[in-house]
Amino acid sequence: MNLFDYKNYFENELLNFVKLEISNEDIKKSLLYSLSSGGKRLRPWFINSISNEINVKDTLLCEIAIEILHTTSLIHDDLPAIDNSKLRRGRETNHIKFGEYNSILTGDYGFVFPSKILKKLPYGNNIKLNTINAYLNSTLRLIEGETEDVIFEKKGINPAYKEIINMYKKKTGELFGLSFSIPFILKGDEDKSKIFYENGIKFGISFQIYDDLKDILYDSKELGKDVGKDENKKTLISKIGVEEAKKFADENLQNTLISFKSENLHHTLKNIIELKNIIEKR
């Protein structure tokens, strides 16, 4: 499935699943609101697309789990005490809509819920445990990365180049590392799961830098989110400049593309190149 067909298919599955599986009405309503705010659904798409290409089946629960994890992390990032964002994807952020207490608790729920979803995977105990373990590790590193980012900003720390890269690896890289490696974990191919985890991290770094570049080039209305309030954010661009950062992002993306090519993941590769063209033409 290409990215655009997948988005329609997946959003339907995602929202139906959450409607059925969460019983608390306040948590359900608030999580559904944030889950239905759009987005490219890139992380679950990678799981789906790579899995199809290597003949791994029954990945929907993994796709749902990773999107809930990603959305949950955004709900907490947007909170007044953290990024204090009022707008996300053109709509009010979760805490503006439902109150801060509700967003905190919905986020708590959303960080734990994915592991419970994975318990239902139609795989043997060993693969199931490896999958849950991969999600737990990535979730913890994601939270660590967010903590590093916030601490840099709140404490006015000027991080070194290496510290920024490490923070990007955790904050944005982890969930791509996870989405790239899950198909191989489900296949029971430990070696390749490690290689593709590293590739995903690299893709995530390039993705974060392209996102930082957008924040500089476009205004808030076009992006549907608060821009400019990120001024105190420590980005790679503020460290090494636009040109060098772009070069670094391109290199990382190129490495990802090579890895897809060498593994004959032609469909995934083709879609990524199309996505990059669309982003650059904006």
Place this chain on the structure above:
Amino acid sequence: MNLFDYKNYFENELLNFVKLEISNEDIKKSLLYSLSSGGKRLRPWFINSISNEINVKDTLLCEIAIEILHTTSLIHDDLPAIDNSKLRRGRETNHIKFGEYNSILTGDYGFVFPSKILKKLPYGNNIKLNTINAYLNSTLRLIEGETEDVIFEKKGINPAYKEIINMYKKKTGELFGLSFSIPFILKGDEDKSKIFYENGIKFGISFQIYDDLKDILYDSKELGKDVGKDENKKTLISKIGVEEAKKFADENLQNTLISFKSENLHHTLKNIIELKNIIEKR
């Protein structure tokens, strides 16, 4: 081990474990602060004491995981947007000490970390998955219970008797249900794990009511936490009065004691009776 010897032994193990296992310094410092604030360590003690009496070994990781879960839930409960508590166990709450952003992220970490700890259990995959599943279910219900409690308060809802009991079951009952059932899950005794899960829920309800009664009878200095700001909290006492609530708590506790007796858990039983006497003599 009796409750008091256990407390000393366990606190040492708990803090050493966290010092070794968490790498992010800000999360580690903030979690250690809240974990070292004392408390009776009742939930891990139940796991330890019941396990000893039914010959189940290697329970330390389960004990550590449940105490981290309990402490984490308190860190988020105390946040300005939820209970807005400035004092807990005689010390500044986590967000007063480390900032709200740090407490939110430490709590996020603390809700996910326990499952990762359990991955290390020296048990077979099946029992390991059942144990992780029990923790995940209890964590989600704990968050649901907290959500119900906060929603009652923030929206000025006057819940029915049954709704308050349901909220107590989740908010306080769950972690005792978990601590009572884990020894039997580790033993592979599914039937008894279910019976003792229900017993734990009952104990939790009585525990919550005794706690509510303390808040009425003692002042903030004696308890080392904010009192009175719970005025808008919907407690069973505000619904049915002190006498009826106390009667209901005593009945629930009595049921727990009977279940310990019928299962020949004499050591655990003896300690609970002593604990109750100490609380009543305050």
